[in-house]
Amino acid sequence: xxxxxxxxxxxxxxxxxxxxxxxxxxxxxxxxxxxxxxxxxxxxxxxxxxxxxxxxxxxxxxxxxxxxxxxxxxxxxxxxxxxxxxxxxxxxxxxxxxxxxxxxxxxxxxxxxxxxxxx
Numbered sequence: 527x528x529x530x531x532x533x534x535x536x537x538x539x540x541x542x543x544x545x546x547x548x549x550x551x552x553x554x555x556x557x558x559x560x561x562x563x564x565x566x567x568x569x570x571x572x573x574x575x576x577x578x579x580x581x582x583x584x585x586x587x588x589x590x591x592x593x594x595x596x597x598x599x600x601x602x603x604x605x606x607x608x609x610x611x612x613x614x615x616x617x618x619x620x621x622x623x624x625x626x627x628x629x630x631x632x633x634x635x636x637x638x639x640x641x642x643x644x645x
Contacts, residue, residue, distance in 0.1 A: 535594035539587075542578060545594070549574060552597045566623055570597070573637050582640060589633050596626045 538545045549571045556567035570593050576582035577590060600619050627634065 531595035531598045532591055534598050535591045538594050538598070539590055545574070545578065548594065548597055548601065551601045555601055563620055563623060566627055567597075567600075569634065569638075570626075572641070573634070576637070576640075582637065584636055584640060585633060589630055592626060592630065596622055 538548055552567055553571055556564045573582065573585065574590065574593060577585055599622055
């Protein structure tokens, strides 16, 4: 299911308006769920926005596709475990974001360092 999202993600990366809507939806959903998920999604959104503005170039297209694909999956209520199932509906979303963060740990570390250097 995540694999199909990578093709969609490539299309999102070509359409900045569509990508901005995805980022806004992801932030709204993460805010509603709270906790670490909220902080993690904020980090990913900041990275995508910095890339979109052209201010951050230290990220590969593969990384961008993975992040956007995960966000598409995250906002989809009918994913592997549908979000409307009480107690379980968000488990797959949280697991996917956790896996993504672990997979992209080096990229995210570089991005955080870049952010800190700008302030």
